[in-house]
Amino acid sequence: MIIRMEDAVGSGAGQAVTFSLTDGDTVHILHPEQIVAYRGPSSGRSDRLMNVKGIYRKKKLIRADITGPSQFTAALPVGFSMHEIQLEGEQDMLYDFRHVFFYTQHVTMQTRILKIKNMLVTRDAVKMKFSGKGSIGILTQGPVCKVKLHPTEPLYVDAGSIIAYPEAAKLDLTVYGNHLASQHMNYHWKLTGDGYVLFQAGRQNQRLVNELNDEGIIKRFLREAIPFGGVFIK
Template sequence: MNITSPPPQGHVRLTLSSEEAVHVLHTKAIIAYRGAPGNREDRFMDLAGAYRKRKWTRARLQGPCEFLLGLPQGCTLETVDIEAGSDLLFDFRHVIFFSDGMTTKSRVQKLRTAWITKELVRMQFGGPGTLGILSLGGIAAVQLHPERPLYVDAGSLVAFPHHAAVRLSVYGNPLASQQMNVQWELTGSGPALVQTGLQDPDLMEQLRGDGVFKRLLRELLPFGSVYIK
């Protein structure tokens, strides 16, 4: 399998040999396809998969073929190789495709955790195989420690080991804990996968130099929106 993802273009090109196949979970992301028409077979998801992905179908594409996957604006695609016996639990919303022959298992989260994160189930994939992961920014792998906890923004954690100790938390002094998003506190061994893109409109506003004073001038002065950019 050959996967090419040029960052500026916002798409991914997959080329499959005759022995390879992948399952695409976002069928509308397939924007171009070259191959035998019969090499694409759409199937209904089971109820659990339909609930998690908010989609009813997935597509199995058999090689030889090549196709383009369009990516949402601001997203990149990272591939993760899954070995046999892997115990990583993935946020299923980030998975756009996985290679044929992989197994999947649902892992139900604690109700308190699910209520806060709106994430009832995580998926465990059995390899060997490859996952295509959608993320904001890249994917960073951070090794866990059995005694020194790792704190990760709840919206940035893509995957963590099944046997890791996980709980919702905050850290820092009272002011820090009041301002931050809910954090996952993780201890154990193995890697945690974290998406590194930042969703902070306040920071983007600062980077554009659009401060309070400039906004006031733009609104109060005649033709301020024309002359003040």
Template structure:
């Protein structure tokens, strides 16, 4: 399977719109978990077969559909604004639990099953189950920025922004928390307090519209000079 990703940032195009081109060789197959992201497909009609996903309770009783696409074929997949596609090759001892919304596809030879969370983790994450993969092959992950591993420790807690967590080890202990002194805890997003062995997967470039606006603003001094100095709007652009 050949994958090419790009961004539509040229003149006259909307920023932060990404896509992925995938090409399947004869005998190859791909399972797309978000079929609505398939923008274009080149192949014969019977090469696409949609099925209901066999998840416990259909994952919160939603009728989730996956598409099985076989080669030779090529397709164009759209990604959410600000997101990129990262491929992860599975390891023999893979024990990560993924959230469905971040998964775009997995290759033939990979097995997917739903894992019911422990009661404590259900309370912390407000989620009933997560997805676990096994076998040989790759999975495609939609994430904001680079995908990074964060090693967990059985004793020393890691605090991870809830918006950045992509996957975590099955054995991890999770609590919803904040950290730092009173001022810090009052001005931060909720964190997952995690301990355990193995590594969590994090998206390290989460879009932040407020930060982009703040960074793009002029300095206070420049704004004052524009107001005070005659023709300041001309001289201090």
């Protein structure tokens, strides 16, 4: 299987990804509504309902199984890119179900239900555990960072930015820093243990862009108060 990212045209445009499958390849797409073009036999695509435990069990989640030889293109949401992760044998990583875009043949998927208190804060109920030999595709905002955990020294990661972490890791929802810092930050996962954690580093970008593009109260006041301020103050 060959995966090719298509170049985005124009600022603010979303990305697209093209999958080229050879005879014997199979890929499972968890967001089949994003497929915009397909070339191959009609029988090469078979959609089915997923059996997912937990809060998602009431939703009709559909998975598209596509076999080769075929080629198809899927659109990605604006601001998102896809990161492919190679799996080798048994894995102990738990992934955010909402961000999993695809997984290949010979990769098995199991669900893990979070604790109730964590569900209420993160609005996330299910994590996915993958094992086997193949690859999975994760939708991310910005680059993907990989940091090694320490058994006693905690790593704090924004709860909405985390992609995957070891199943055996210890997690606590918290904030850190002094009183002012803790008042103005999102909830973070406090992680300790062995293995690595993956997180996306672009989730906060839009908020900063909005702040940088904001004219600000002082500039608007000066433009209105000073004669010809609208001419000299841009």
